[in-house]
Amino acid sequence: MGYRESVTMVSKGADVTYEKTDKQLRLYVGLVVFAGFGTLGWAASRAHFADPAELLYPAIMALIIMAANGPVVRIRLRSQHRYFSSTSSAILIAIASLPGPWVVLCTAVGVLGAKLVTQRNVMKISFNVAKDTHGAALAVLAAGLFHIGPVSLDSGADPSWINLLLGLAAAIVCYAAVDDGLGNQVLAMATRTTWLQVALRNWDIHLFARVIHLAIALLAAQAIARDPRLLIALPPILLVLHLIARNMMRSRAEREDWRRLAQTIDELNVKDLSDVLRSVATQAPKLFSADEAEVELPGEGGDARLVRGSSGHFYDGTRAAAPAPAAASVIEAPLEGHDSGHDLGVLRLRFGKAVKFRESEHYKLKALASALYTAIRNANAYAELQRVADEHAYAAAHDSLTGLPNRRQLLERAEEAFDNRTDQGMVALLLIDLNHFKEVNDTLGHQAGDKVLREVATMLERGAHPGDLVARLGGDEFAVLLTGLPTPALATHRAEALLSCLDRSIEIDGMRLTVEACGGIASAPGSGGVTELLRRADVAMYQAKRSGQRTATYEHARDTADIGRLMLGGELRRAVAEHEFVVDFQPIVDLGSGEVISAEALARWHHPEHGNLSPMQFLETVERSGQLPAFADAVLEQSLTAYGMWREAGFDLPVAVNVSPRSLLDDTFPSAVLSRLAAHGVPADRLVLELAETLTLSQLEVVDRALSELRDAGVRLALDDFGTGVSSLTVLSRIPVHQLKIDREFVTAVETSSEAAAVIRSTVDLARSLHLTVVAEGVESEPQRHALWELGCVAGQGHLFARPMRSDRLLATLLRGSGGRPGALSDVLHTAGSVVRMPHRRSPGHGRSSLPHLPA
Numbered sequence: 050m051g052y053r054e055s056v057t058m059v060s061k062g063a064d065v066t067y068e069k070t071d072k073q074l075r076l077y078v079g080l081v082v083f084a085g086f087g088t089l090g091w092a093a094s095r096a097h098f099a100d101p102a103e104l105l106y107p108a109i110m111a112l113i114i115m116a117a118n119g120p121v122v123r124i125r126l127r128s129q130h131r132y133f134s135s136t137s138s139a140i141l142i143a144i145a146s147l148p149g150p151w152v153v154l155c156t157a158v159g160v161l162g163a164k165l166v167t168q169r170n171v172m173k174i175s176f177n178v179a180k181d182t183h184g185a186a187l188a189v190l191a192a193g194l195f196h197i198g199p200v201s202l203d204s205g206a207d208p209s210w211i212n213l214l215l216g217l218a219a220a221i222v223c224y225a226a227v228d229d230g231l232g233n234q235v236l237a238m239a240t241r242t243t244w245l246q247v248a249l250r251n252w253d254i255h256l257f258a259r260v261i262h263l264a265i266a267l268l269a270a271q272a273i274a275r276d277p278r279l280l281i282a283l284p285p286i287l288l289v290l291h292l293i294a295r296n297m298m299r300s301r302a303e304r305e306d307w308r309r310l311a312q313t314i315d316e317l318n319v320k321d322l323s324d325v326l327r328s329v330a331t332q333a334p335k336l337f338s339a340d341e342a343e344v345e346l347p348g349e350g351g352d353a354r355l356v357r358g359s360s361g362h363f364y365d366g367t368r369a370a371a372p373a374p375a376a377a378s379v380i381e382a383p384l385e386g387h388d389s390g391h392d393l394g395v396l397r398l399r400f401g402k403a404v405k406f407r408e409s410e411h412y413k414l415k416a417l418a419s420a421l422y423t424a425i426r427n428a429n430a431y432a433e434l435q436r437v438a439d440e441h442a443y444a445a446a447h448d449s450l451t452g453l454p455n456r457r458q459l460l461e462r463a464e465e466a467f468d469n470r471t472d473q474g475m476v477a478l479l480l481i482d483l484n485h486f487k488e489v490n491d492t493l494g495h496q497a498g499d500k501v502l503r504e505v506a507t508m509l510e511r512g513a514h515p516g517d518l519v520a521r522l523g524g525d526e527f528a529v530l531l532t533g534l535p536t537p538a539l540a541t542h543r544a545e546a547l548l549s550c551l552d553r554s555i556e557i558d559g560m561r562l563t564v565e566a567c568g569g570i571a572s573a574p575g576s577g578g579v580t581e582l583l584r585r586a587d588v589a590m591y592q593a594k595r596s597g598q599r600t601a602t603y604e605h606a607r608d609t610a611d612i613g614r615l616m617l618g619g620e621l622r623r624a625v626a627e628h629e630f631v632v633d634f635q636p637i638v639d640l641g642s643g644e645v646i647s648a649e650a651l652a653r654w655h656h657p658e659h660g661n662l663s664p665m666q667f668l669e670t671v672e673r674s675g676q677l678p679a680f681a682d683a684v685l686e687q688s689l690t691a692y693g694m695w696r697e698a699g700f701d702l703p704v705a706v707n708v709s710p711r712s713l714l715d716d717t718f719p720s721a722v723l724s725r726l727a728a729h730g731v732p733a734d735r736l737v738l739e740l741a742e743t744l745t746l747s748q749l750e751v752v753d754r755a756l757s758e759l760r761d762a763g764v765r766l767a768l769d770d771f772g773t774g775v776s777s778l779t780v781l782s783r784i785p786v787h788q789l790k791i792d793r794e795f796v797t798a799v800e801t802s803s804e805a806a807a808v809i810r811s812t813v814d815l816a817r818s819l820h821l822t823v824v825a826e827g828v829e830s831e832p833q834r835h836a837l838w839e840l841g842c843v844a845g846q847g848h849l850f851a852r853p854m855r856s857d858r859l860l861a862t863l864l865r866g867s868g869g870r871p872g873a874l875s876d877v878l879h880t881a882g883s884v885v886r887m888p889h890r891r892s893p894g895h896g897r898s899s900l901p902h903l904p905a
């Protein structure tokens with residue numbers, strides 16, 4: 050039995066490759082057909098017959114070949130079909146029974162006959178006829194080498210058995226070579242695969258079939274040699290064999306398909322949706338012999354996602370942007386689950402030509418679509434899970450307000466940087482704490498506070514070096530991990546630069562605020578790791594706060610048990626209850642006469658364990674705790690008591706009390722002050738409230754209200770540390786104070802720095818035009834006193850005159866006086882010219898001096 054395959058050759062498609070392939074295919078088929086005519090011509094020229102009766106056997110043979118070629122097994126390959134038939138065994142039998150040229154002619158006629166019945170396409174018909182003609186001709190030549198002539202139907206001569214075997218074997222090999230060589234090539238071109246890929250399909254069945262065909266031909270040749278009538282029995286035998294081969298191939302193909310389907314479904318078991326879709330789009334065409342496969346998923350915003358695969362192309366994108374499909378005929382399966390009513394999308398197979406699916410193919414497609422549905426659902430669920438996990442991981446490592454890394458991530462990154470510090474430079478940590486942040490929060494509300502924090506975060510991030518990590522530790526605490534430092538000294542430099550980034554004012558609800566911050570710097574310690582680094586930066590930060598500097602660098606020598614952090618709420622409460630807060634008074638002196646004109650109250654904490662603590666050491670903690678009102682009350686109480694005592698003794702000295710900016714945010718503060726004044730019977734104008742000059746203060750309405758209330762009641766206001774703030778003038782225009790206190794910084798430098806002198810002079814001028822008094826702080830020497838006087842400043846306080854002391858000691862000092870003048874602390878200033886005596890405003894009844902009036 051012979052078998053052969055044939056293909057439908059032309060595919061229509063929009064794709065360029067298709068057209069190119071079409072042209073190549075036509076050319077190729079044309080060549081084969083052209084050569085076929087040559088072969089036929091050769092055979093016709095050699096076929097002689099004398100008697101028309103001699104045409105009987107060739108005619109029967111042609112019919113047998115036709116019968117063998119007709120019923121085919123159709124295997125679909127994409128939209129092409131591959132046909133298997135038993136032609137080869139029929140040709141072998143012809144070789145064994147007819148002269149060579151007749152074999153060729155019979156083949157041509159037989160195949161043509163068969164094809165005319167089954168095919169409509171001229172190109173396909175002519176190609177198949179030509180191919181088999183070539184195959185038959187080559188087989189005849191091969192058989193001729195073994196002298197297999199026509200097993201003389203008339204002569205009855207028996208060819209030797211072994212000769213027949215070898216001859217027919219050579220013939221079938223040659224036929225197969227032509228059949229597969231030419232046929233597979235057409236199939237490869239039409240389906241855009243390779244010759245080898247086609248050849249390897251079912252190769253074992255092919256081989257098996259060829260061997261069977263050879264055996265049949267052998268037996269048939271022997272039989273025909275005995276009785277030519279047996280030829281009649283051949284067609285049914287061929288048919289049975291054909292059916293067996295067909296079933297074998299079908300079930301084999303089916304098995305293979307299911308195996309591949311199972312494998313494909315298995316491969317869908319991946320977490321990533323894109324991988325799932327890619328896998329389906331590339332596997333499904335092979336699975337269903339389709340030209341293309343695509344999955345379409347409805348996307349958000351109406352634009353569907355399309356993933357399309359074929360042997361040569363892959364597309365994953367929006368449907369709108371997808372190239373036109375290469376194949377027009379479509380079989381599709383919705384992606385639907387049993388559990389949910391709606392479809393996830395659709396799986397489409399595209400074919401170059403209309404294709405009819407067998408029932409089993411429909412089942413397969415359904416199975417694949419259902420597996421794809423599950424895979425997509427799984428991938429989506431996994432992606433969601435991953436997203437949630439990522440979100441959690443992000444949230445765990447970031448601060449939700451500013452988006453900055455949080456403490457945890459800072460510690461982790463610091464740990465890493467620690468391990469790599471030798472090869473990537475040194476590591477240092479800058480801990481930043483905003484000053485007066487709580488005020489913003491309390492007065493402008495948390496939203497404004499949040500805005501400030503976000504702005505600060507942005508400014509710090511912008512200012513940071515690449516590689517540095519800016520983190521928010523919580524509240525108003527930020528940290529910057531400085532990495533890649535060539536030397537530790539550079540850390541200070543970078544920290545300063547970073548903090549100066551915060552100088553820019555921030556606009557919050559139409560108000561301009563400036564954030565003040567101070568920072569503590571610590572470089573990586575030898576031991577103790579990140580925790581120690583953080584602790585050191587913290588210590589340095591407190592040092593910066595206490596000393597009023599913008600930054601401080603950790604120094605081991607100054608790292609005593611940190612008092613600031615020991616003081617917790619409980620301790621403060623005890624301090625208030627046990628009257629551990631006491632007040633010292635520093636006299637303020639008329640620089641010209643040396644007479645005491647008022648006194649400033651300065652708080653101290655007599656701590657049972659830590660001894661005497663200065664305000665710098667505990668103020669921050671007090672301000673942050675809820676104990677500030679109690680503390681301020683204690684200071685005011687003691688100050689007014691002291692005032693009463695001095696007045697009793699004849700010294701009517703206004704007392705100046707420092708006020709925390711935070712106290713001014715407290716609604717009850719003004720009334721608390723006024724009621725204390727009333728309780729002590731102290732006139733309001735004998736109390737001076739010293740306000741620290743901060744910008745935040747100046748813009749808050751609560752503060753304005755509190756200050757006006759106090760001012761209207763007669764309380765005097767002084768602006769402390771004047772000149773150090775960023776915009777002293779702005780503050781001044783908002784807060785109507787009575788007095789300016791020139792910061793110690795300028796006084797210390799008054800002799801040496803012309804700039805400091807200029808600041809003092811302009812402050813004095815300003816005060817004069819606004820009718821304010823001026824007090825110089827921290828006067829430590831006679832030359833300073835002198836210089837200040839020359840600059841027009843007429844009042845001062847400082848170690849030159851007296852250190853802060855208890856109220857009773859101050860009274861004793863006042864009584865003792867200087868140079869026989871009670872109430873004076875030093876001699877009259879002897880200027881080059883004359884001594885300018887300051888006019889004194891006498892307090893009614895008692896006392897001596899009040900605030901000095903400025904020289905006219």
Ligand code: C2E
Pocket residue numbers: 635650651652663664665668684707708709739769770793826827828829846847848849853
């Ligand atoms: P301040 O208002 O500028 O007070 C002047 C500071 O300078 C005082 O430091 C004082 O002891 C110091 N001082 C005075 N004369 C000289 C001098 O000639 N040379 C030098 N080097 N220093 C001098 P103290 O007492 O440590 O107070 C520090 C700051 O703490 C004060 O600065 C004030 O802002 C704040 N403070 C003090 N007592 C209170 C209080 O009861 N309430 C509030 N809210 N703040 C207070």
Ligand code: CA
Pocket residue numbers: 649707739769
């Ligand atoms: Ca003060």
Ligand code: CA
Pocket residue numbers: 769770790792793826
């Ligand atoms: Ca001051």
